[in-house]
Amino acid sequence: MQYTQQNISNDKKLFYAWFEAMHTRIDIAIYIDVIRNDLVEIISQIEAEIKKYEKLGNRFDPQSEISYVNHHAFDNEVSLSDDLFILLTDCYLHNENTRGYFDVSVYSSKKYQNKTKPFSLDSVHKTIRFSHSGVLIDLSGYLKGYVLRKLMSLTDKADLDNFLINLGNSSIYAKGNHPYGEGWKLKIPESDCELILHNECLTTSGNSEKTKWPIINPLEDKLVIVKKPISVITRFPDYGEVLSKVSYLAPKSEIESILKYYGGKIISLE
Amino acid sequence: MTNIDRRQFLKNMGLVSGGVLLATSPWFSAFSEQKHSIGSKARIGIIGPGSRGQFLLSFLVQNPKVEIVAICDLYKPSIDAALKMAPKAKTYTDYKKLLEDKNVDAVVIATPLHLHYNMAMDTFDAGKHVFCEKSIAYSMDETLDIYNKYLQSNKVFFVGQQRLFDPRYIHAVEMVHSKKFGEIEGIRAFWHRNNDWRRPIPIDATDKQINWRLYSDCSKGIMTELACHQLQIGTWAMREIPNKVMGHGAITYWKEKREVWDNVSCIYVFDNGVKMNFDSVLSNKFYGLEEQILCNKGTIEPEKSKYYFEEIPPAPAFLQMINDVENAVFGSLPFAGTSWVPETANSNDGHYLLDKKPESDGTSLLLEAFAEAVITGNQPPLIAEEGYYATQLSLLGHQAMAEDRTLIYSDKYKIEYLNHKKQTVF
Numbered sequence: 141m142q143y144t145q146q147n148i149s150n151d152k153k154l155f156y157a158w159f160e161a162m163h164t165r166i167d168i169a170i171y172i173d174v175i176r177n178d179l180v181e182i183i184s185q186i187e188a189e190i191k192k193y194e195k196l197g198n199r200f201d202p203q204s205e206i207s208y209v210n211h212h213a214f215d216n217e218v219s220l221s222d223d224l225f226i227l228l229t230d231c232y233l234h235n236e237n238t239r240g241y242f243d244v245s246v247y248s249s250k251k252y253q254n255k256t257k258p259f260s261l262d263s264v265h266k267t268i269r270f271s272h273s274g275v276l277i278d279l280s281g282y283l284k285g286y287v288l289r290k291l292m293s294l295t296d297k298a299d300l301d302n303f304l305i306n307l308g309n310s311s312i313y314a315k316g317n318h319p320y321g322e323g324w325k326l327k328i329p330e331s332d333c334e335l336i337l338h339n340e341c342l343t344t345s346g347n348s349e350k351t352k353w354p355i356i357n358p359l360e361d362k363l364v365i366v367k368k369p370i371s372v373i374t375r376f377p378d379y380g381e382v383l384s385k386v387s388y389l390a391p392k393s394e395i396e397s398i399l400k401y402y403g404g405k406i407i408s409l410e
Numbered sequence: 411m412t413n414i415d416r417r418q419f420l421k422n423m424g425l426v427s428g429g430v431l432l433a434t435s436p437w438f439s440a441f442s443e444q445k446h447s448i449g450s451k452a453r454i455g456i457i458g459p460g461s462r463g464q465f466l467l468s469f470l471v472q473n474p475k476v477e478i479v480a481i482c483d484l485y486k487p488s489i490d491a492a493l494k495m496a497p498k499a500k501t502y503t504d505y506k507k508l509l510e511d512k513n514v515d516a517v518v519i520a521t522p523l524h525l526h527y528n529m530a531m532d533t534f535d536a537g538k539h540v541f542c543e544k545s546i547a548y549s550m551d552e553t554l555d556i557y558n559k560y561l562q563s564n565k566v567f568f569v570g571q572q573r574l575f576d577p578r579y580i581h582a583v584e585m586v587h588s589k590k591f592g593e594i595e596g597i598r599a600f601w602h603r604n605n606d607w608r609r610p611i612p613i614d615a616t617d618k619q620i621n622w623r624l625y626s627d628c629s630k631g632i633m634t635e636l637a638c639h640q641l642q643i644g645t646w647a648m649r650e651i652p653n654k655v656m657g658h659g660a661i662t663y664w665k666e667k668r669e670v671w672d673n674v675s676c677i678y679v680f681d682n683g684v685k686m687n688f689d690s691v692l693s694n695k696f697y698g699l700e701e702q703i704l705c706n707k708g709t710i711e712p713e714k715s716k717y718y719f720e721e722i723p724p725a726p727a728f729l730q731m732i733n734d735v736e737n738a739v740f741g742s743l744p745f746a747g748t749s750w751v752p753e754t755a756n757s758n759d760g761h762y763l764l765d766k767k768p769e770s771d772g773t774s775l776l777l778e779a780f781a782e783a784v785i786t787g788n789q790p791p792l793i794a795e796e797g798y799y800a801t802q803l804s805l806l807g808h809q810a811m812a813e814d815r816t817l818i819y820s821d822k823y824k825i826e827y828l829n830h831k832k833q834t835v836f
Contacts, residue, residue, distance in 0.1 A: 142721055146732050154735050160722045167725050304743070306725075321740030329744050 141187050147174060148319050157183040161190045162198070162284060164308030171302040171319050182298045186291055190307075193287045196224055197279040206277055213259065214270040225266045227279070227286060232261060234382045238398055241386040243358035244282060249274035284311040285343055285381030292376070304337075311377050312342045328371055333407060337373070342407070343380025344371040346388060357389050364389060371407040372399075379404060434584040437574060437793040440779035443786050447475060452784035455480035455514040457505045457529055458521030459492035461609075462543060466518055466570075469774040471495050476781045482508045485615060505529055509536035516566070516784040519543060522622040523629045527552040534559045539566040539784045541777075545634040545801040550809075550823050553801050557825060560794060566783040568776070569797025571642050573712075575779065576772030579643065581763045582703065582712035586647045591708035591717070594648055597686040598702040599640035601632075604695035606664045607672075617667075624668045631670025632659075632690045633808040634801070636699075641807075642800035643701040643712070644678065644686040650829050651799055652678035652686060653819040659811035663693035676807040681829065688807065711760075715767065718760035795827040 143157035148171075155170040157179070168183060198204045205224050212218050220228065234242045245258040258275045261268055279286075284307045291305060292313065302316030304324045314324035314337035323338030335342070346355070346369040355364045370387050374380040383404040387395055399406065431438050452475060456463050459481050470476045478496035482505045483489050489501050502508040509517070509532055516539035519529050527547045533540050540560070546569055547553040560567035573579045586594065611620050622628040623635055645651055657676030664672045672692040677685050703710040710717045727743045734741035783790055802823055810817040824830035 142724070144724070144732070146736065148735055154732060156724070156728050156732060158722065158724050158728070165722050165725065167728050169728060169731065306743075318740055319735050320738055325740060325742035327742040327744040334742050 141180075141183055143180065143183065145179075150174070152319065154319060155179050159183075159187055161187065162194045162287075162308065164284075165306075166190060166308070167304075167306040169304045170300055171317070172300065178298075182295075182300070185294060185298075186305075189290055189294060190287050193223070193227075193283060193290070196221070197227065197283045199276070199278050199280070206279060209268055210276055213268050214273045214275060217262070217265075217267045217269045220261075220266050220268055222266065225261070225268075228259075228268065228277070229261055229263070230286070230378065231277075231279075231282065232257075232259075237401060238382060238386045238390070239394065240359050241357075241389045241394075241398075242382045244277050244279055245275055246356045246358040247278045248276045281345065281385055282378070282381045284308060285341070285377040285379075288313050288341065288377035310344045311380065312337065313340075313377050314342075315339050328369075328407070330369060331371075331407075333371075335373070335407065339375075341374050341377040341380045342371055343374065343377060343384045344369045345381070345384035346370050355388070359389075372404045373407060374402060374404040430584060431580070434587055435574065435580050437779065437790040437796075440782045440786075440788070440790040440793075443782070443788070447782060447785040450785045451475055451477045452781040453477050453479045453513055453515045454518060454781070454784070455482065455508050455511065455516070456492065456496075456499075456518045456520065457482045457508065458519060458525075459483055459488050460485070460520065463488070463518070463520035464491055464495070466520060466543075466773070466777060467492055467495050469777045470518075470781070472774075473778055473781055475778075475785060479513045480508045480511050485619065487612065487614075506532060509533060509538065514538060516541065516780070520570075523634055524548045524622075524627060527556065530556045531559055534563040534565060534567075537563075537565070539780075541568045541570070541780050542797075543570040544797065545630075545638045545804055546797060547801065548628075548630070548634075550802055550805045553798065553805065554823055554825075557794065557798050566780070566787065566789050567794045567797075568780045568783070569794065569800070570773075570776070571639065571793075571797050571800055572772040572776045573639060573643060574646070574772065574793065574796060575775035576712075576770075577768045578715045578763055579646075579712045579772070582710045582717070583643075583647050585717065585763075586703055586705065586710060587649075591703075591705035591710065591719075594684055594703060594705050596684060596704040597644045597647065598689075598704065599637070599644065599686065599700070600689040600697060601636045601640060601699040602689075602691045602695055602697050604693055606666070606668075607692060624670055626669035629670060630805060630808040632672075632674050632692070633676075633804040633811075636690055637674075637676070637688050637807060638800045638804040640688060640699075640701050641678070641686070641803045642796055643703075645799050645803070645828070646796060647703055648680060648684070648686075650680050651819065651827070652680045652803065653829075654679040654816060655803070655807050655810045655819075656816040657688075657807055657811045658814070659808075671811070674807075674811060676811065678803065678807065709760075710763075712763065715763045716760040717763060723761075792827075795825065798825060799827065 141157055141159040145153050145155040147153045151174050153174045158167045196205050199206050209218050231244045248258055256271045259268055259270050288307055288311050304314040306312050318324050323336040325336050327334045357364050370384050372380050372383045379402045383402055386398055387406055454476055459467055478499045481492045481499045482502035484503055517533045518541040519526055520543045523545060526542055530540055530542050546556055609620050611617050618625055655676055655678045659671035659674040661671055662673040674690050676688045679685055700711050700713045708717055708719045731743055806817055
């Protein structure tokens with residue numbers, strides 16, 4: 141972790157820290173009293189929290205817990221840590237709440253038949269079991285928002301009132317105010333759209349000019365051509381991850397009710 | 411390069427502030443009196459206008475402060491080619507006759523290595539300034555003799571280490587000296603090619619005349635022709651001379667008539683344990699040439715004109731926000747978008763040292779500095795010493811490989827420079 145800080149007045153300063161995690165960059169700007177000298181410690185806690193979830197949910201890391209699940213949960217019931225159990229339970233519920241459009245198992249090699257859920261969770265024993273072979277849980281499109289939600293609790297406990305956290309440009313949470321304005325002003329370079337975030341999250345998914353990620357519609361098992369990114373504003377960042385995926389998969393007739401359920405707003409739509 | 415071009419060049423490099431430039435590259439003081447030298451000319455003679463000599467000549471003839479008054483070579487085609495660029499030059503076949511020419515203020519020596527010693531010594535004795543192509547001489551004794559002769563001469567002495575004037579290298583070393591990348595932990599220099607280094611022999615020339623680099627009584631091969639350039643980057647960046655060297659040389663691929671190695675590897679050790687490696691393989695060109703300066707916070711590759719931080723740098727958008735806040739501006743942060751890098755890969759593409767590729771490798775500026783120094787008679791600081799150690803380290807490395815043992819830099823060849831300065835006892 142590296143940081144710099146700038147005194148703005150006799151009693152206020154702007155603190156900026158940055159580091160690399162989850163294969164992307166993390167930037168944190170905090171507008172706060174000059175006398176606060178615990179910011180490095182707080183950022184260290186944030187870094188540790190992010191890295192904890194990276195270790196838990198990065199399917200590309202063979203040592204991660206989710207990798208173990210992906211390799212063993214068809215043959216055996218696999219016990220989950222509390223953190224991964226809660227995370228997967230949330231994913232399960234989001235799948236229900238979006239009528240199946242949000243699906244962390246969408247990259248499984250064989251699609252499930254007869255509407256069978258690809259995995260089941262046992263809430264008593266905190267275990268997971270895949271319903272068939274080839275199921276693959278990929279949290280890449282969800283983890284950043286989920287972790288950012290965890291960081292909201294952490295920053296609340298640390299009494300941070302004015303700050304902005306950026307996880308890889310695609311998941312951003314802004315609380316309170318910039319030193320010289322209400323909220324935090326952001327610009328989406330691709331669309332040239334400028335907006336102010338105030339106790340809200342901005343989440344962007346899809347492809348930019350430089351990327352060609354394969355995006356699959358889980359209900360039709362078809363590749364979806366997504367050229368432009370979609371940004372959504374939500375109260376909570378994990379909701380943002382869900383809505384930014386669903387918004388380019390679900391028919392427009394269904395998007396509105398899902399957005400309403402999550403309390404989200406689309407900023408740009410293809 | 412005109413004066414205006416030079417100012418623009420320095421500006422483009424971000425080196426227009428003289429203090430920073432002179433701290434890293436004090437030899438740029440050669441230009442400090444250039445206004446006073448307007449209208450004056452450095453009258454230069456060239457000994458050895460072969461391929462390298464003609465390359466140097468091509469820059470010299472463009473400098474309005476230079477007049478090429480004499481050229482000398484035994485090989486007529488080289489004289490003819492040089493005359494096309496400098497038609498008014500007197501021609502000689504005996505360099506001693508050129509040295510007697512009163513119209514010659516300074517001499518550029520671009521002959522095969524084994525000829526440098528007598529020519530350089532005689533040039534100083536003739537009371538003329540010297541520009542000697544690297545390496546300075548064939549042996550460490552000869553190199554020391556030439557350096558001592560220069561000290562006694564009160565004349566200007568330049569060595570053809572053009573990287574000292576290359577904007578990429580100046581900027582890189584400036585960044586290293588500023589500690590932006592922390593401390594140097596290692597230097598890896600390499601120069602790989604995939605050719606036999608052999609030039610076609612004209613009907614009226616001998617193989618030794620043309621391919622002298624391949625003959626062990628004319629050259630020390632890779633060490634004096636290639637390593638010499640790169641080892642100098644190590645001492646410049648480290649501000650220290652390594653005192654120990656070991657290595658191995660062999661002919662592994664080009665086994666036709668050749669007396670010098672086509673495959674060498676040397677390790678130079680600085681007093682603090684940091685190592686500078688030099689490798690050259692003449693039968694594989696994949697990695698080309700580079701001097702990788704490895705620091706604890708980053709890596710610099712001057713030849714590629716790139717640097718890389720070990721940790722990610724701050725985001726420009728956030729730095730802009732800090733700047734905005736200093737000016738009480740509620741600016742926007744232009745970064746929102748899809749993920750910064752792919753979820754699956756982690757790469758570090760680095761940053762460019764300069765905004766654009768430099769037009770010159772430093773040779774033109776090196777020669778301009780020489781002309782200025784000839785006119786003013788002022789030797790720029792440290793340039794002779796950088797050249798001296800580049801040669802001595804190349805030769806010491808060659809000796810270590812030839813004797814197949816670890817060698818310590820002998821006190822005999824130490825001069826008053828960097829860590830080799832004599833300690834004052836109070």
